[in-house]
Amino acid sequence: MGIRTKLRRNRTQKKGMPPGSLVYIGDEQTEEVTISAIAFNSDKIDEYENASLDEVKTMIDSEKVTWVNVNGVHNVQLIDQISKHVGLHPLTTEDILNTEHRPKIDFFEDHLLAIVKMLDLPEESSDLDDEQVSFILMENTVITFQEKRGDLFDPVRLQLQESKGRIRKSGADFLFYSLLDVIFDQYLIIMDEMDDRIAQLEGMIMEDPDNHSLQDINQYKNTILQLKKTVWPVREVVNKLINRKVSYIKEDISFYLQDIHDHIVQANDMVETSRGQLYGLLDVYYSSLSMKMNEIMKVLTIVSTIFIPLTFIAGIYGMNFNNMPELSWEWSYPVVWIVMIIITGLMLMYFKRKKWF
Structure with a gap:
């Protein structure tokens, strides 16, 4: 059964249900949902690898800055319990459970919901691995909901453990920025890798065009299209973050948010450039093929x-x-x-x- 078939099946289950009905929409998952948590201040840090729901609730209610990371959102009951404890609207919980969401951000009186895509490009493949990450930012708490285990956040964890930079001296808003920054930096890394692969493919086409070259061009076109669908909406998300004034995001974070805005603008420019290169590469392919035939x-x-x-x-x-x-x-x-x-x-x-x- 394909991914789209499963998604259609899950959406069909929601047909006729009232708004806010909680149904997981995404790839079928069999792994157990786990929760890791970090609570810290400038002097001390407490880490929990497999935290229980009661431990998570205690940490959220403490005065320390807390980062709760939920690995897996297919356990609807668990996600609902966490959401109710922090006072999320049922429609917000519904968005978290839908892993096919377009990147977005919603502001509320005491928290925000941000949904972005975390990307990875395997070395031996042109297919992007994408994973939805939902952020809940409150005054002293950041909650991240991931589709599965494994992420890009180890540099942030290391900064927290070793008290590098200002992350341990700042609040949840700076932690939120740091996590977003890691995800968006990965966009630039992927685009650099795509540029290298396209340049290598161009050299191969100039030297010896064949059917595999045409297949590679079409695969890379699909990858660039997926990147465009992922990266382009994020620009709007960051713009709203910069322009919206809320109590749980301090003024001094605006400068850092402007930095990730610059990264997103650069990533979008690189996507458009690579897209143009690929269409130009098609002309090079047919010209090289014609020259070879001549x-x-x-x-x-x-x-x-x-x-x-x-x-x-x-x-x-x-x-x-x-x-x-x-x-x-x-x-x-x-x-x-x-x-x-x-x-x-x-x-x-x-x-x-x-x-x-």
Whole structure:
């Protein structure tokens, strides 16, 4: 069963249900949903690898800055319990459970919901791995909901553990910025990798265009399209973050938000540039293929042209006439061969002088 089939099935289950009905929409998951949590201030940090729901509630209610990371959103009951504890609207919880959401941001009186895509580009594949990450930012708490285990947040965890920079001295808003910054930096890394692959593909096409090259171009076009769908809406998300004034995002964070805005603008520009390169690469492919075909036809034409006089000579002496004087001559056979070789040599010299090959 394909991904789209499963998504349609899940959406069909919601048909006729009232707004705010909680149904998981996404890939089928079998892993157990786990929760990790970090509570910290400038002096101390507490980490929980597999936190229970009660521990999470206690940490959220504490005065420390808390980061709760939920690995998996297919356990509807657990997500609903966490959401109710922090006072999320049912429609917000519904958005978290829908892993096919377009990047978006919603502001509320005491929290915000931000949904973005975390991307990865495997080395031996042109298919993007995308994972939806939903953020809940409150005064002292950041909650991240991921589709599965594994993320890009280890640098942030290391900064917290080693108290690097200002992250331990700042609030939940700076932690929220740091997590977004890691995700958006990955967009630029992926675009750099795509540029390298497109340049390498262009060299291969110029050297030897084949059907695999055309398949690679089409695969990369699909990848760039997916990047565009992911990166373009994020610009609006960051713009709203910068322009909206809320109590749980301090004024001094605006400068940092402007920095990730610049990254998103750059990523969008790179997407458009790569998209244009790929369409140009199609023209290069067909031009190179045409040139390759012309070279083949030129060689075949030269070979055919050389054999025209040789065929003429062979045709004459292949006629069965009784009164052909050369047929009874002792040296006629080698002389014919010598004549044909001389004609071939002269034609090759002529073609070479004309630079036809």
